[in-house]
Structure formats: C-alpha cells, structure tokens
Amino acid sequence: MRHREGRFTGDGKLELYYQCWHPAAEVKAVVGIVPGLGSHSGLFGSLVEGLVASGYGVYSVDLRGHGQSPGQRGHINRWAELCWDVGKFWQLMAAQNPGALCFLLGHSLGATVVLDYALRCSDALPGVVAIAPAIGPVGVSPIKMGIGRAFSRVWPRFSLDTGLPEEAGSRCPDWVAAYASDPLRHRQGTARLATEFLNTARRLRTELLTLQVPLLLLQGSEDSVVPPDGSRLLFGQLSLIDKEYREYSGGLHDLHNDICARQVSLDVVNWINRHVENKGLLCELSYHQ
Incomplete structure (x- = not known):
C-alpha cells in the first residue's frame, strides 16, 4: 500500500489537507471519503484497508475547520463552502487518476455534504456511499441547536460543545479511548x-427524492447521533432504482470503527465492485443485519 499526503485549494483559497492510499497495481476505481463533524481523514482505517486490498485507490479529506485543515473548529460561513470543497476534492481525485471512476463516501455530516453534491453533479458521479447521513433529527440537544439559530446572525462564530459522548460512536473500548485522546x-x-x-437538512429531505446517483445507505440500528428513522424514511421515499440499504443490528454512529467494521468494509467493497463491473442500473435492495 502506497500512502501520500497533500493539500488542495478549497473555497476562499483555503488550503485543505488530504491523504491517499493506492495499491501496488493499477487502481480499478477511486473512492473519496468525506468525514463528519469533528472527525478527520485518519479515522477510516478499516475502510481504507478493505478497499485498497481490493484494488481501489482511496482519498480522505479533512474538511475546513477539521483535522489538519485550517479554519475555526466546526465553523462555516455558508453551506456552499462545503459543497465547493468536496467538488474540488472530487476533481483532484479525477485529475490524479485519469479515466478511473471516482466514487464518494460520506459519514454523518460528510454524508449530508456528499448527497447534496450528488444532486448537483449527477452526471459525473458513478455512485455514493452514505453512512448515517445527517438529514433528519440528530442527537445534539435541541436547546444547543436553538442557541445556534439565535446567535447565527449576531455572533456566527459563537461555538458550543456538541455534547455528544465518545461512546456514542463505537462499541469498541479501544476506539472510544482513541477518540478521547485524539488531538485532531x-x-x-x-x-x-x-x-x-x-436549513440544508430540511431542503434535502425534499430534494433528495429526485436523486439519480446510485446509492448505498448504511445505518446503525442503535445510532443515537443520527437515529435510524431518518435513513429508513429516506430510503423508502427515494424513487431511485439503483439503491441499497443496510442496517446493522446494534450498530452505533461510527460503523466503520464499530464491532461490525469488517462487515461494513466488505459491504462497501462488494457494492463498489458491482458498480465498477456493471455500469447499468441495479435493482433495489434492503438488508437488516
């Protein structure tokens, strides 16, 4: 496995950090990972290992205000900044891997950004993987969300701790401990x-019904950060033919670092394999594991 780090220019000329991994042989396709709120590009090891072992190149980005990218922690001026950044990230992958299909995989807030981007760039994307997409109610206190709304105009950079416990992400004690000590x-x-x-989540609940990009939707049944009802409802309402839903019994928010991580990685690899081998539409699938 070959590893490399770099930076690219996002919205407002912000130099965003990314890292990538490639197999020794020529890549079959490329997958770009977009982490969620508070997360970073280095926390997807199980997915990276599974994909690279299967012949795929993997890129992972630190969103603005996250990881090794600049910006105030957890701050944006407008949602379009994130979509623009992900667009530039996708273009970077495509430019560095000419001729290769370039998929996007998003987790939580990152999945929300990826799905919004997919609505705007459906002709370019061969498929999207969304893990616990934040498009419905979330586990952050309604009081804190209300404070955010109240301060948005007068003090937009006012910051609060989300209050989400580390153990909400994984049932693996080692990962919970790693989260608590991770400086990034x-x-x-x-x-x-x-x-x-x-505002974006409310808009997407309507606009996503017209999504035309093949979608794999993954959800933990016991996710308290992004409860599963939102993903179940979205999947049921999608008119998209090429869609697949997998729900993991007992799974928490960070499925890629939960005790089901190996199965999650296998499911992602198998789905991408099918879409690389078969460019045509696939049938609707739904699984509870």
Whole structure:
C-alpha cells in the first residue's frame, strides 16, 4: 500500500489537507471519503484497508475547520463552502487518476455534504456511499441547536460543545479511548454551522427524492447521533432504482470503527465492485443485519 499526503485549494483559497492510499497495481476505481463533524481523514482505517486490498485507490479529506485543515473548529460561513470543497476534492481525485471512476463516501455530516453534491453533479458521479447521513433529527440537544439559530446572525462564530459522548460512536473500548485522546478530533460546532446545517437538512429531505446517483445507505440500528428513522424514511421515499440499504443490528454512529467494521468494509467493497463491473442500473435492495 502506497500512502501520500497533500493539500488542495478549497473555497476562499483555503488550503485543505488530504491523504491517499493506492495499491501496488493499477487502481480499478477511486473512492473519496468525506468525514463528519469533528472527525478527520485518519479515522477510516478499516475502510481504507478493505478497499485498497481490493484494488481501489482511496482519498480522505479533512474538511475546513477539521483535522489538519485550517479554519475555526466546526465553523462555516455558508453551506456552499462545503459543497465547493468536496467538488474540488472530487476533481483532484479525477485529475490524479485519469479515466478511473471516482466514487464518494460520506459519514454523518460528510454524508449530508456528499448527497447534496450528488444532486448537483449527477452526471459525473458513478455512485455514493452514505453512512448515517445527517438529514433528519440528530442527537445534539435541541436547546444547543436553538442557541445556534439565535446567535447565527449576531455572533456566527459563537461555538458550543456538541455534547455528544465518545461512546456514542463505537462499541469498541479501544476506539472510544482513541477518540478521547485524539488531538485532531473535536466536538465543536458554531452558531452559523448549526443554522446552515438545519436549513440544508430540511431542503434535502425534499430534494433528495429526485436523486439519480446510485446509492448505498448504511445505518446503525442503535445510532443515537443520527437515529435510524431518518435513513429508513429516506430510503423508502427515494424513487431511485439503483439503491441499497443496510442496517446493522446494534450498530452505533461510527460503523466503520464499530464491532461490525469488517462487515461494513466488505459491504462497501462488494457494492463498489458491482458498480465498477456493471455500469447499468441495479435493482433495489434492503438488508437488516
């Protein structure tokens, strides 16, 4: 496995950090990972290992205000910044891997951004994987979300701890301990981010019904950060033919680092394999594991 780090220019000329992994042989396709709020590009090892072992190149980005990318922790001025950044990230993958299919995989807030981007760039994307997409109610206190709305105009950079416990992400004690000691992780969200997210999630609940990009939707049945009802409802309402839903019994928010991580990695690899081998539409599938 070959590993490399770099930076690319996002919205507002912000130099965003990314890292990538490639197999020794020529890649079959490329997968770009977009982490969620407070997360970063280095927390997807199980997915990276599974994909690279199967012949795929993997890129992972630190969103603005996250990981090794600059910016106030958990802050955006407007939602479009994130979509623009992900667009530039996708273009980077495509430019560095000419001729290869370039998929996007998003987790939580990252999945929300990826799905919004997919609505705008459906002709370019061969498929999207969304893990616990934050498009419905979330586990952050309604009081804190309300404070965010109230302060968004007068003090947009006002920041609060989300209050989400580390153990909400994984049932693996080692991962919970790693989260707590990771200097690149954070639990911050600003007033403007809260408002922009809430407005976007409300808009996407309607607009996603017209999604035309093949979708794999993964959800933990016991996720308290992004409860599964939102993913179940979205999947049931999608008119998209090429869609697949997998729900993991007992799974928490960070399925890629939960005790079901190996199965999650296998499911992602198998889905991408099918879409690389078969460019045509696939049938609707739904699984509870």
